[in-house]
Amino acid sequence: MAKDIPEMEEYKYGFHDKDVSVFRTERGLTKNVVEEISRMKEEPEWMLEKRLKALDVFYSKPMPQWGGDLSELDFDEIVYYVKPSEKQGRTWDEVPDEIKETFDKLGIPEAEQKYLAGVSAQYESEVVYQSLEQDLEKLGIIFKDTDTALREHEELFKEYFGKVIPASDNKFAALNTAVWSGGSFIYVPKGVETTSPLQAYFRINSENMGQFERTLIIVDEGASVHYVEGCTAPVFTTNSLHSAVVEIFVKKDAYCRYTTIQNWANNVYNLVTKRATCESNATMEWIDGNMGSKLTMKYPAVLLAGEGARGNTISIALAGKGQHQDAGAKMHHLAPNTSSSIVSKSISKKGGKVNYRGIVHFGRKAEGARSNIECDTLIMDNESTSDTIPYNEIYNDNISLEHEAKVSKVSEEQLFYLMSRGLGEQEATDMIVMGFIEPFTKELPMEYAVEMNRLIKMEMDGSVG
Amino acid sequence: MAGSVLEIKNLHVTIEGNEILKGVNLTIKGGEFHAIMGPNGTGKSTLASAIMGHPKFEITEGSIHLDGEDVLEMEVDERARAGLFLGMQYPSEISGVTTSDFLRSSINARREEGDEISLMKFIKEMDKTLDFLEIDKNMAQRYLNEGFSGGEKKRNEILQLMMMKPEIAILDEIDSGLDIDALKIVSKGINKMREDNFGCLIITHYQRLLNYITPDYVHVMMQGRVVKSGGPELAQRLEAEGYEWIKAELGIEDETVGQKA
Secondary structure, eight states: OOOOOOOOOOOTTOOOOOOOOSEEOOBSOOHHHHHHHHHHTTOOHHHHHHHHHHHHHHHHSOOOOSSSOOTTOOGGGOBOOEEOSSSOBSSGGGSOHHHHHHHHHHTHHHHHHHHOSEEEEEETTEEEEEEEOHHHHHTTOEEEEHHHHHHHOHHHHHHHTTSSSOGGGOHHHHHHHHHOOOOEEEEEOTTOBOSSOEEEEEEOOSTTBOBOOEEEEEEOTTOEEEEEEEEEOOOOSSOEEEOOEEEEEEOTTOEEEEEEEEEEOTTEEEEEEEEEEEOTTOEEEEEEEEEEOSEEEEOOEEEEOSTTOEEEEEEEEEEOTTOEEEEEEEEEEOSTTOEEEEEEEEEEOTTOEEEEEEEEEEOTTOTTOEEEEEEEEEEOSTTOEEEEEEEEEEOOSSOEEEEEEEEEEOOHHHHHHHHTTTOOHHHHHHHHHHHHTHHHHTTSOHHHHHHHHHHHHHHHTTSOO | OOOOEEEEEEEEEEETTEEEEEEEEEEEETTOEEEEEOOTTSSHHHHHHHHHTOTTOEEEEEEEEETTEEGGGSOHHHHHHHTEEEEOSSOOOOTTOBHHHHHHHHHHHTSOTTOOOOHHHHHHHHHHHHHHTTOOGGGGGSBTTTTOOHHHHHHHHHHHHHHHOOSEEEEESTTTTOOHHHHHHHHHHHHHTOSTTOEEEEEOSOGGGGGTSOOSEEEEEETTEEEEEEOHHHHHHHHHHOSHHHHHHHTOSOOSTTSOO
């Protein structure tokens, strides 16, 4: 069954509406731009100071030489801040029609009607539409865009901002700290458990615009929350940069799940730093889906700082033509009896490159800690590649670590079996691929599982000939 | 009125340059049960896979027609939609796909768009068939063949056969690896299918399956050809006397396909 592989279809969500933004900074990154952003947002002085300090760190750190090829990324070609409209939409009616049309194409209102308890949808750099069910507010849950949270909850914000991911962490964390805009802020008070997920939906819509959202989640003792975000971006010919920072604090006995599906256009550099810290008996779960982009470098991390803390990562990465997914997970066992699990599912096709890169660290105090790593890769054709690059750092003898890695191809026998029951070759291939990522999709809220399967089907279209 | 007709004429099949089938002739009609017997290595399973269109096999000569349609012109899935079914000796494991979802997709693949089987009807029929085959209902929600025992896999093939209701089924060593109870259940399922619109080709090298399923015709394969055909009494003689008398009768020394006749 030699395959003649046709060109990939035009990216389905590659439409873009007329730019309705009212303010944007000049291209390139200068002190002036950072001050401008802070001034536009009418931020407190301490935030401006943090931004400027971070800018210095950004300038001083060299480009990372590992992971993916960043040589074509030109920081001077990027617009660092775009304000989409004068003020935030309080209700759906106030949201500009053009923005609504974009949301319509993405199916947002439908999703909202059916599943959302609270919606915070980010359009360009700022949240333009946000609605919270009254229940959430009554429970004392704060769910705002990050800019608003800084204005309305400054003390809480200041206590946590940059504490688990300081600007000095890496070049892109520094960049984000200098120019961040938008993102979600969530605070769940002690003992409060949310029943349905909090969701944000956002997309890049301005050519060459970097999106630097900053998300900060604090789950207080014994509380529980599930946050969901999904992204999709339109196709542009020049490079876009998405460099987000997500910081999460999971207090004693608390639970947090963070679900992401990202489907970036083929020209986006997606360089994200995500890290959570868990106190004793707390649980953090990253459910992370990475599709599209030119290069993704993303390794959600959990610091298991308190005794009995748990960290789980379930991720999928799909790389097609001209794409490189360098994704994985980091688990830092810093306390006794902590446990972690990493399940990574990777697919490469049409010459795409997909790598699992991960670290599991057992510190001296990690007595009785255990970790389980499972990396599966499905390679769709002979031009595509994959690597598994696990790092294990072990400073305690009394730990347990299991690592399983498997690379497979869609086998002729499997295809023959499914086709012998009347399924076409494409349908049979889709079925095998969807089965492969099922451990991921079954963790998604139903609406997202449906969308995920649709995206995968679309991506696989024409992958057989 | 009888059902479909599968007509195989002078079929020659090679794999990686080696000729395995050297001119098979066989006609199966709706309402008929045929058994193909023969020792290992005589081309029986190759015949089954070649009829269904396994890409590994190359047809170098001959023809296969289903109701006059050229089967060799069809893709594997088109053959299935035309009414052929292959019960496999070694069914593949498909992780992440439930048996139930797979079954429903398979059934719908043979139906027109907009005429898909309703979920309720499907579940009712599946439950009934699972009961009939004494299969644990949990199996429907397990991933297709993943972690199934040999017996479970074979029963699952019969489950698919009964749910999909093809016109002509080829069952490739459906009895291998089964204990006597499982063999009885699998046979019960196949016998339930017997009607004028269903024809079946059962491939086996054990006569014991034929204690439970009575074929109308029995064929013996050797050296990549059907060398002898008869009624159920032929199977009984093979059971009693083995294959040696046929080899002697036909002057065959080595029955496998590697040898020249």
